[in-house]
Amino acid sequence: MIVKLDDIAEIQFGPYEKGQDEGRIKYLLAGHFDDFYQPTIFTKSYIDSSEKTDRFLLQNNDVILAGKGQRIFAWAYNDTIGKAVPSSLFYILRAKVEFILGEYLAYYLNSQKMQFELKSIGAGATITSIPKKELEHLKLIIPSIDEQKRIIKLGNLLDRDVELTAKLLENKKDLKRGLINKLITNQISVTKTVKKS
Incomplete structure (x- = not known):
């Protein structure tokens, strides 16, 4: 089945916050992810719970997609890392579980074909920036x-x-x-x- 991304997921940017040395919620930045797109280090990157940040808390089956910067990648949230909120660098893709599994969506977005497409629609003068409208209309093959x-x-x-x-x-x-x-x-x-x- 071929679908548009916004048919199977809600899409929004994470909030802009200033990270702290300590806190209850991990504030995810691009530098926290290794070459395998797995979160590793969280030094000085925490935030406290508030009305503003709580609505961005990641849930199981959510995927974050780096929408700006040098490295475009996707990662499927898993609650084993604890409470987390992605920075404004990331899109939050709240995938509808009846259509698509978050881990599959992350693998799909990290595939060579999709990486080429994402970089093409996000091509900027110096830094890649994927427009939300373009992302919403991205076509996916969903088995x-x-x-x-x-x-x-x-x-x-x-x-x-x-x-x-x-x-x-x-x-x-x-x-x-x-x-x-x-x-x-x-x-x-x-x-x-x-x-x-």
């Missing part, structure tokens, strides 16, 4: 909920594989640095020579 679940499951497995591979590579780099350091400082010696082939 059945069962197919969305299968795609999410496979996507999560692949994300985990990439994450583990990256950690393994970092561990190998650390091992190499440590070994070379010990060799050049004579803490260990090379007892066998490597023959050139």
Whole structure:
């Protein structure tokens, strides 16, 4: 089924707030997300609950989409990170669960095809900025909920594989640095020579 984004989700920007060192609600900024589009660090980025901010609290099945800046990406909210409000850099996409799962929508928006399209409609002089009207009319291909679940499951497995591979590579780099350091400082010696082939 092909639908427009505003047919399956309510769309609004997050609020502009000044982050604090402490607070009850995480205030999400682009710098909080790693290369896998997962939130990581929340230092000095909290806000307190108020009438203004509470209406922007993320709910399960919500997706945030960076609508401005150098990095355009989507992330599906999960309540395991606690209460969170996205900054005004992000669109909040309140997906209608009867049509689309938030995790599927995030994977879909992060796909190569959609990233190209999002960057095209948001092309600015120096910084990408996606207009709300253009975003509302973005066409999406929505499979059945069962197919969305299968795609999410496979996507999560692949994300985990990439994450583990990256950690393994970092561990190998650390091992190499440590070994070379010990060799050049004579803490260990090379007892066998490597023959050139």
